[in-house]
Amino acid sequence: MTKRETLNVRLERFYAEARKAGLRITPQRLAIFKLVAGSVSHPGAEEIHRQLRRSFPMISLDTVYRTLWKLADLGLVSALGQERIQLRFDANQNRHQHFTCKRCGLIRDFTNARLSALGIPSEAAQFGQAEDLRVEVRGVCSACLRKKAPGEGKNNNSKPKTSSIRRRT
Amino acid sequence: MTKRETLNVRLERFYAEARKAGLRITPQRLAIFKLVAGSVSHPGAEEIHRQLRRSFPMISLDTVYRTLWKLADLGLVSALGQERIQLRFDANQNRHQHFTCKRCGLIRDFTNARLSALGIPSEAAQFGQAEDLRVEVRGVCSACLRKKAPGEGKNNNSKPKTSSIRRRT
DNA sequence: TCCTAAATAAGAATCATTACTATCTAATAA
DNA sequence: TTATTAGATAGTAATGATTCTTATTTAGGA
Ligand SMILES: [Mn+2]
Ligand SMILES: [Mn+2]
Ligand SMILES: [Zn+2]
Ligand SMILES: [Zn+2]
Numbered sequence: 001m002t003k004r005e006t007l008n009v010r011l012e013r014f015y016a017e018a019r020k021a022g023l024r025i026t027p028q029r030l031a032i033f034k035l036v037a038g039s040v041s042h043p044g045a046e047e048i049h050r051q052l053r054r055s056f057p058m059i060s061l062d063t064v065y066r067t068l069w070k071l072a073d074l075g076l077v078s079a080l081g082q083e084r085i086q087l088r089f090d091a092n093q094n095r096h097q098h099f100t101c102k103r104c105g106l107i108r109d110f111t112n113a114r115l116s117a118l119g120i121p122s123e124a125a126q127f128g129q130a131e132d133l134r135v136e137v138r139g140v141c142s143a144c145l146r147k148k149a150p151g152e153g154k155n156n157n158s159k160p161k162t163s164s165i166r167r168r169t
Numbered sequence: 170m171t172k173r174e175t176l177n178v179r180l181e182r183f184y185a186e187a188r189k190a191g192l193r194i195t196p197q198r199l200a201i202f203k204l205v206a207g208s209v210s211h212p213g214a215e216e217i218h219r220q221l222r223r224s225f226p227m228i229s230l231d232t233v234y235r236t237l238w239k240l241a242d243l244g245l246v247s248a249l250g251q252e253r254i255q256l257r258f259d260a261n262q263n264r265h266q267h268f269t270c271k272r273c274g275l276i277r278d279f280t281n282a283r284l285s286a287l288g289i290p291s292e293a294a295q296f297g298q299a300e301d302l303r304v305e306v307r308g309v310c311s312a313c314l315r316k317k318a319p320g321e322g323k324n325n326n327s328k329p330k331t332s333s334i335r336r337r338t
Numbered sequence: 339t340c341c342t343a344a345a346t347a348a349g350a351a352t353c354a355t356t357a358c359t360a361t362c363t364a365a366t367a368a
Numbered sequence: 369t370t371a372t373t374a375g376a377t378a379g380t381a382a383t384g385a386t387t388c389t390t391a392t393t394t395a396g397g398a
Contacts (some may be wrong), residue, residue, distance in 0.1 A: 010260055024395050037260040042276040044255035060347045068258050080257040086213035088249040089237050091179055091206040099296040107211040112290040121281035127268040128310035135304050137289060141297035193364055229378045
Protein backbone atom coordinates (compact mmCIF):
# COMPACT_ATOMS: atom_id res chain seq x y z
CA MET A 1 0.00 0.00 0.00
CA THR A 2 1.48 3.32 -1.04
CA LYS A 3 1.64 6.26 1.28
CA ARG A 4 -1.13 7.95 -0.61
CA GLU A 5 -3.38 4.89 -0.42
CA THR A 6 -2.78 4.62 3.29
CA LEU A 7 -3.79 8.23 3.75
CA ASN A 8 -6.95 7.69 1.75
CA VAL A 9 -7.96 4.65 3.75
CA ARG A 10 -7.50 6.63 6.92
CA LEU A 11 -9.49 9.53 5.57
CA GLU A 12 -12.36 7.22 4.68
CA ARG A 13 -12.40 5.98 8.20
CA PHE A 14 -12.25 9.53 9.50
CA TYR A 15 -15.34 10.55 7.54
CA ALA A 16 -17.18 7.39 8.46
CA GLU A 17 -16.47 7.61 12.17
CA ALA A 18 -17.10 11.33 12.34
CA ARG A 19 -20.46 10.94 10.65
CA LYS A 20 -21.38 8.02 12.87
CA ALA A 21 -20.54 10.04 15.97
CA GLY A 22 -22.33 13.15 14.74
CA LEU A 23 -19.08 15.04 14.78
CA ARG A 24 -18.88 18.23 12.76
CA ILE A 25 -16.24 18.15 10.11
CA THR A 26 -14.57 21.50 10.36
CA PRO A 27 -11.64 22.54 8.18
CA GLN A 28 -9.46 22.55 11.26
CA ARG A 29 -10.39 19.01 12.20
CA LEU A 30 -9.86 17.73 8.72
CA ALA A 31 -6.49 19.40 8.49
CA ILE A 32 -5.37 18.09 11.86
CA PHE A 33 -6.35 14.55 11.02
CA LYS A 34 -4.74 14.72 7.61
CA LEU A 35 -1.53 15.90 9.14
CA VAL A 36 -1.35 13.11 11.69
CA ALA A 37 -2.60 10.49 9.27
CA GLY A 38 0.00 11.46 6.72
CA SER A 39 2.88 11.57 9.15
CA VAL A 40 5.27 8.88 10.22
CA SER A 41 6.79 10.87 13.05
CA HIS A 42 4.11 10.66 15.75
CA PRO A 43 3.94 14.42 16.11
CA GLY A 44 3.11 16.26 19.30
CA ALA A 45 0.49 18.96 19.63
CA GLU A 46 2.94 21.85 19.31
CA GLU A 47 4.42 20.39 16.16
CA ILE A 48 1.00 19.92 14.63
CA HIS A 49 0.04 23.44 15.60
CA ARG A 50 3.19 24.87 14.05
CA GLN A 51 2.59 23.03 10.78
CA LEU A 52 -1.04 24.01 10.55
CA ARG A 53 -0.42 27.69 11.08
CA ARG A 54 0.68 27.80 7.46
CA SER A 55 -2.81 27.10 6.23
CA PHE A 56 -4.70 28.34 9.31
CA PRO A 57 -2.79 31.28 10.72
CA MET A 58 -5.29 31.73 13.52
CA ILE A 59 -5.65 28.14 14.68
CA SER A 60 -5.30 27.81 18.42
CA LEU A 61 -3.29 25.25 20.28
CA ASP A 62 -6.36 24.45 22.28
CA THR A 63 -8.19 23.41 19.14
CA VAL A 64 -5.37 21.09 18.27
CA TYR A 65 -5.55 19.41 21.65
CA ARG A 66 -9.33 19.21 21.68
CA THR A 67 -9.40 17.72 18.23
CA LEU A 68 -6.71 15.16 18.94
CA TRP A 69 -8.53 13.93 22.02
CA LYS A 70 -11.76 13.74 20.06
CA LEU A 71 -10.02 11.69 17.41
CA ALA A 72 -8.62 9.48 20.13
CA ASP A 73 -12.14 8.99 21.51
CA LEU A 74 -13.24 7.84 18.09
CA GLY A 75 -10.35 5.42 17.83
CA LEU A 76 -8.81 7.29 14.92
CA VAL A 77 -5.57 8.14 16.65
CA SER A 78 -3.81 6.97 19.80
CA ALA A 79 -1.99 9.03 22.36
CA LEU A 80 1.48 7.75 23.04
CA GLY A 81 3.74 8.10 25.99
CA GLN A 82 1.53 8.09 28.96
CA GLU A 83 -1.69 9.81 29.58
CA ARG A 84 -0.71 10.32 33.12
CA ILE A 85 1.44 13.29 33.68
CA GLN A 86 3.47 12.47 36.73
CA LEU A 87 6.71 10.62 36.47
CA ARG A 88 6.73 7.40 38.43
CA PHE A 89 9.74 5.67 39.94
CA ASP A 90 10.58 2.02 40.28
CA ALA A 91 13.26 0.42 42.43
CA ASN A 92 12.71 -3.04 40.99
CA GLN A 93 15.65 -3.54 38.64
CA ASN A 94 14.87 -7.16 37.83
CA ARG A 95 13.32 -7.73 34.48
CA HIS A 96 9.58 -7.47 34.81
CA GLN A 97 6.45 -6.08 33.19
CA HIS A 98 3.83 -3.58 34.23
CA PHE A 99 0.09 -3.48 34.43
CA THR A 100 -1.16 0.10 34.12
CA CYS A 101 -4.66 1.37 34.82
CA LYS A 102 -5.67 3.92 32.24
CA ARG A 103 -8.22 5.45 34.61
CA CYS A 104 -6.33 6.05 37.83
CA GLY A 105 -2.70 5.50 36.87
CA LEU A 106 -2.09 2.51 39.12
CA ILE A 107 1.04 0.61 38.15
CA ARG A 108 1.84 -2.89 39.36
CA ASP A 109 4.63 -5.32 38.62
CA PHE A 110 4.22 -8.77 37.27
CA THR A 111 6.57 -11.25 35.67
CA ASN A 112 5.80 -13.39 32.70
CA ALA A 113 8.49 -15.81 31.59
CA ARG A 114 7.69 -15.54 27.91
CA LEU A 115 7.76 -11.75 27.98
CA SER A 116 10.89 -11.59 30.07
CA ALA A 117 12.63 -13.84 27.56
CA LEU A 118 11.91 -11.60 24.58
CA GLY A 119 14.98 -10.32 22.81
CA ILE A 120 15.31 -7.02 21.01
CA PRO A 121 13.62 -7.54 17.64
CA SER A 122 15.87 -7.20 14.63
CA GLU A 123 13.56 -4.62 13.05
CA ALA A 124 14.56 -2.12 15.71
CA ALA A 125 18.13 -1.95 14.48
CA GLN A 126 17.24 0.16 11.45
CA PHE A 127 16.54 3.14 13.71
CA GLY A 128 19.68 3.13 15.80
CA GLN A 129 21.01 1.34 18.81
CA ALA A 130 18.32 -0.48 20.74
CA GLU A 131 18.94 -0.89 24.43
CA ASP A 132 15.92 -2.37 26.07
CA LEU A 133 12.45 -3.60 25.50
CA ARG A 134 9.52 -2.61 27.65
CA VAL A 135 6.24 -4.40 27.80
CA GLU A 136 3.21 -2.75 29.32
CA VAL A 137 -0.27 -4.15 29.72
CA ARG A 138 -2.88 -1.43 29.81
CA GLY A 139 -6.36 -1.81 31.15
CA VAL A 140 -8.61 -0.88 34.04
CA CYS A 141 -7.77 -1.91 37.59
CA SER A 142 -10.16 -3.74 39.89
CA ALA A 143 -10.83 -0.67 42.01
CA CYS A 144 -11.77 1.45 39.00
CA LEU A 145 -13.94 -1.33 37.59
CA ARG A 146 -15.88 -1.39 40.84
CA LYS A 147 -16.39 2.36 40.87
CA LYS A 148 -18.58 2.64 37.83
CA ALA A 149 -18.84 -0.75 36.29
CA PRO A 150 -22.37 -0.37 34.91
CA GLY A 151 -24.09 2.52 33.16
CA GLU A 152 -21.26 3.59 30.95
CA GLY A 153 -22.59 5.01 27.73
CA LYS A 154 -20.23 4.57 24.85
CA ASN A 155 -19.24 8.17 25.17
CA ASN A 156 -18.29 8.69 28.74
CA ASN A 157 -18.24 12.46 29.02
CA SER A 158 -17.47 12.87 32.67
CA LYS A 159 -15.39 15.98 32.87
CA PRO A 160 -12.11 14.88 34.37
CA LYS A 161 -10.98 18.32 35.53
CA THR A 162 -7.39 17.82 36.47
CA SER A 163 -6.43 14.71 38.33
CA SER A 164 -3.23 12.81 38.16
CA ILE A 165 -4.54 11.31 34.98
CA ARG A 166 -5.10 13.60 32.13
CA ARG A 167 -7.61 11.69 30.08
CA ARG A 168 -9.73 8.66 29.85
CA THR A 169 -9.47 5.62 27.55
CA MET B 170 12.39 -13.58 49.29
CA THR B 171 10.38 -11.69 51.89
CA LYS B 172 9.60 -8.06 51.56
CA ARG B 173 12.11 -7.24 54.25
CA GLU B 174 14.85 -9.23 52.55
CA THR B 175 14.15 -7.50 49.25
CA LEU B 176 14.46 -4.13 50.92
CA ASN B 177 17.75 -5.12 52.49
CA VAL B 178 19.21 -6.33 49.22
CA ARG B 179 18.25 -3.05 47.63
CA LEU B 180 19.74 -1.06 50.47
CA GLU B 181 23.02 -2.96 50.12
CA ARG B 182 23.12 -2.01 46.49
CA PHE B 183 22.28 1.57 47.35
CA TYR B 184 25.21 1.86 49.74
CA ALA B 185 27.54 0.09 47.35
CA GLU B 186 26.64 2.20 44.33
CA ALA B 187 26.57 5.43 46.28
CA ARG B 188 30.02 4.75 47.68
CA LYS B 189 31.34 3.75 44.29
CA ALA B 190 30.03 6.97 42.76
CA GLY B 191 31.29 9.12 45.60
CA LEU B 192 27.75 10.15 46.39
CA ARG B 193 27.05 11.57 49.80
CA ILE B 194 24.61 9.59 51.81
CA THR B 195 22.38 12.18 53.35
CA PRO B 196 19.42 11.36 55.56
CA GLN B 197 17.12 12.68 52.85
CA ARG B 198 18.62 10.46 50.17
CA LEU B 199 18.49 7.41 52.35
CA ALA B 200 14.88 8.09 53.25
CA ILE B 201 13.87 8.67 49.65
CA PHE B 202 15.51 5.49 48.47
CA LYS B 203 14.05 3.47 51.32
CA LEU B 204 10.62 4.72 50.49
CA VAL B 205 10.83 3.80 46.82
CA ALA B 206 12.63 0.55 47.48
CA GLY B 207 10.03 -0.51 49.99
CA SER B 208 7.07 0.40 47.85
CA VAL B 209 5.18 -1.64 45.34
CA SER B 210 3.19 1.27 43.96
CA HIS B 211 5.75 3.04 41.75
CA PRO B 212 5.20 6.35 43.52
CA GLY B 213 5.54 9.75 41.91
CA ALA B 214 7.61 12.60 43.28
CA GLU B 215 4.69 14.36 44.95
CA GLU B 216 3.65 11.20 46.70
CA ILE B 217 7.17 10.57 47.93
CA HIS B 218 7.42 14.15 49.10
CA ARG B 219 4.15 13.92 51.00
CA GLN B 220 5.20 10.73 52.78
CA LEU B 221 8.62 12.04 53.71
CA ARG B 222 7.30 15.23 55.25
CA ARG B 223 6.36 13.15 58.26
CA SER B 224 9.99 12.49 59.11
CA PHE B 225 11.48 15.52 57.35
CA PRO B 226 9.01 18.35 57.66
CA MET B 227 11.29 20.70 55.75
CA ILE B 228 12.22 18.47 52.82
CA SER B 229 11.79 20.20 49.50
CA LEU B 230 10.20 18.79 46.42
CA ASP B 231 13.27 19.77 44.49
CA THR B 232 15.38 17.52 46.68
CA VAL B 233 13.06 14.65 45.94
CA TYR B 234 13.40 15.15 42.22
CA ARG B 235 17.14 15.67 42.31
CA THR B 236 17.61 12.57 44.38
CA LEU B 237 15.39 10.41 42.22
CA TRP B 238 17.27 11.40 39.10
CA LYS B 239 20.57 10.75 40.82
CA LEU B 240 19.35 7.31 41.80
CA ALA B 241 18.25 6.76 38.24
CA ASP B 242 21.73 7.72 37.02
CA LEU B 243 23.17 5.10 39.32
CA GLY B 244 20.77 2.47 38.02
CA LEU B 245 19.07 2.14 41.39
CA VAL B 246 15.65 3.21 40.21
CA SER B 247 13.99 3.66 36.82
CA ALA B 248 11.71 6.42 35.70
CA LEU B 249 8.51 5.12 34.22
CA GLY B 250 6.12 6.64 31.83
CA GLN B 251 8.18 8.58 29.41
CA GLU B 252 11.02 10.89 29.82
CA ARG B 253 9.62 12.97 27.06
CA ILE B 254 7.02 15.34 28.27
CA GLN B 255 4.97 16.05 25.21
CA LEU B 256 2.12 13.80 24.26
CA ARG B 257 2.56 12.21 20.86
CA PHE B 258 -0.18 11.09 18.53
CA ASP B 259 -0.37 8.15 16.20
CA ALA B 260 -2.85 7.51 13.41
CA ASN B 261 -1.60 4.00 12.73
CA GLN B 262 -4.25 1.79 14.27
CA ASN B 263 -2.80 -1.46 13.01
CA ARG B 264 -0.96 -3.50 15.57
CA HIS B 265 2.65 -2.42 15.61
CA GLN B 266 5.57 -1.59 17.89
CA HIS B 267 7.64 1.50 18.53
CA PHE B 268 11.28 2.36 18.63
CA THR B 269 11.89 5.36 20.89
CA CYS B 270 15.05 7.42 21.18
CA LYS B 271 15.70 8.28 24.81
CA ARG B 272 17.80 11.29 23.80
CA CYS B 273 15.66 13.18 21.32
CA GLY B 274 12.24 11.56 21.63
CA LEU B 275 12.07 10.23 18.09
CA ILE B 276 9.40 7.57 17.68
CA ARG B 277 9.18 5.22 14.70
CA ASP B 278 6.92 2.33 13.85
CA PHE B 279 8.02 -1.17 13.13
CA THR B 280 6.24 -4.49 12.98
CA ASN B 281 7.58 -7.72 14.35
CA ALA B 282 5.45 -10.79 13.82
CA ARG B 283 6.38 -12.44 17.09
CA LEU B 284 5.63 -9.29 19.10
CA SER B 285 2.40 -8.62 17.24
CA ALA B 286 1.24 -12.13 18.04
CA LEU B 287 1.71 -11.79 21.79
CA GLY B 288 -1.44 -12.27 23.80
CA ILE B 289 -2.27 -10.59 27.08
CA PRO B 290 -0.35 -12.54 29.72
CA SER B 291 -2.45 -14.32 32.29
CA GLU B 292 -0.57 -12.64 35.16
CA ALA B 293 -2.16 -9.33 34.23
CA ALA B 294 -5.63 -10.51 35.17
CA GLN B 295 -4.98 -10.27 38.90
CA PHE B 296 -4.97 -6.47 38.67
CA GLY B 297 -8.15 -5.93 36.74
CA GLN B 298 -9.29 -6.00 33.17
CA ALA B 299 -6.41 -5.93 30.71
CA GLU B 300 -7.14 -4.37 27.36
CA ASP B 301 -4.00 -4.15 25.35
CA LEU B 302 -0.33 -4.85 25.35
CA ARG B 303 2.24 -2.32 24.25
CA VAL B 304 5.79 -3.12 23.32
CA GLU B 305 8.38 -0.39 23.11
CA VAL B 306 12.02 -0.69 22.20
CA ARG B 307 14.08 2.06 23.76
CA GLY B 308 17.49 3.14 22.61
CA VAL B 309 19.38 5.88 20.82
CA CYS B 310 18.54 6.81 17.25
CA SER B 311 21.09 7.01 14.45
CA ALA B 312 21.09 10.80 14.40
CA CYS B 313 21.78 11.05 18.12
CA LEU B 314 24.48 8.42 17.90
CA ARG B 315 26.23 10.49 15.27
CA LYS B 316 26.03 13.67 17.31
CA LYS B 317 28.33 12.67 20.14
CA ALA B 318 29.28 9.09 19.66
CA PRO B 319 32.73 9.36 21.30
CA GLY B 320 33.91 11.17 24.43
CA GLU B 321 31.06 10.34 26.70
CA GLY B 322 32.29 10.06 30.24
CA LYS B 323 30.25 7.69 32.32
CA ASN B 324 28.59 10.62 33.94
CA ASN B 325 27.37 12.83 31.18
CA ASN B 326 26.62 16.04 33.02
CA SER B 327 25.62 18.23 30.14
CA LYS B 328 23.01 20.52 31.55
CA PRO B 329 19.87 19.70 29.63
CA LYS B 330 18.10 22.99 30.38
CA THR B 331 14.63 22.33 29.15
CA SER B 332 14.17 20.61 25.86
CA SER B 333 11.39 18.37 24.78
CA ILE B 334 13.16 15.58 26.56
CA ARG B 335 13.46 15.86 30.24
CA ARG B 336 16.43 13.65 30.96
CA ARG B 337 19.12 11.47 29.60
CA THR B 338 19.86 7.76 30.19
C1' DT C 339 -31.86 31.38 4.49
C1' DC C 340 -32.24 30.83 9.49
C1' DC C 341 -31.34 28.75 13.81
C1' DT C 342 -28.80 26.68 17.27
C1' DA C 343 -25.78 23.47 19.35
C1' DA C 344 -21.22 22.74 18.74
C1' DA C 345 -16.68 24.49 17.68
C1' DT C 346 -13.22 28.02 17.71
C1' DA C 347 -9.64 31.68 19.21
C1' DA C 348 -7.59 34.04 22.73
C1' DG C 349 -5.76 34.20 26.76
C1' DA C 350 -5.77 32.97 31.73
C1' DA C 351 -5.02 29.20 34.83
C1' DT C 352 -3.05 24.92 36.46
C1' DC C 353 0.23 21.57 37.46
C1' DA C 354 4.50 18.96 37.17
C1' DT C 355 9.05 19.81 36.85
C1' DT C 356 13.33 22.49 36.76
C1' DA C 357 16.30 26.54 37.84
C1' DC C 358 18.29 29.78 40.98
C1' DT C 359 20.51 31.10 45.13
C1' DA C 360 21.62 31.62 49.82
C1' DT C 361 22.57 28.56 53.41
C1' DC C 362 24.00 24.26 55.39
C1' DT C 363 26.56 19.87 56.14
C1' DA C 364 29.07 15.32 55.26
C1' DA C 365 33.42 13.88 54.53
C1' DT C 366 38.12 14.61 54.78
C1' DA C 367 42.44 15.99 56.70
C1' DA C 368 45.13 18.79 59.92
C1' DT D 369 38.38 17.75 67.59
C1' DT D 370 38.08 21.44 64.49
C1' DA D 371 38.50 23.68 60.04
C1' DT D 372 37.70 23.36 55.28
C1' DT D 373 34.98 22.94 51.30
C1' DA D 374 32.63 20.58 47.59
C1' DG D 375 28.41 19.02 47.39
C1' DA D 376 23.58 19.06 49.16
C1' DT D 377 19.45 21.30 50.81
C1' DA D 378 15.29 24.53 51.40
C1' DG D 379 12.76 28.00 49.59
C1' DT D 380 11.00 30.05 45.96
C1' DA D 381 10.76 31.74 41.18
C1' DA D 382 10.48 30.26 36.50
C1' DT D 383 9.19 27.28 32.71
C1' DG D 384 6.52 24.63 29.62
C1' DA D 385 2.82 21.51 28.41
C1' DT D 386 -1.90 21.10 28.83
C1' DT D 387 -6.51 22.51 30.20
C1' DC D 388 -10.11 25.84 31.29
C1' DT D 389 -13.07 29.99 30.53
C1' DT D 390 -15.54 32.98 27.77
C1' DA D 391 -16.95 35.64 23.96
C1' DT D 392 -17.56 34.86 19.14
C1' DT D 393 -18.14 32.16 15.01
C1' DT D 394 -19.87 28.41 12.22
C1' DA D 395 -21.49 23.69 10.41
C1' DG D 396 -25.28 21.49 9.27
C1' DG D 397 -30.08 20.60 9.73
C1' DA D 398 -34.92 22.71 9.36
MN1 LIG E 1 7.99 -2.05 38.30
MN1 LIG F 1 3.02 4.21 15.76
ZN1 LIG G 1 -7.59 2.24 38.32
ZN1 LIG H 1 17.56 10.59 18.90
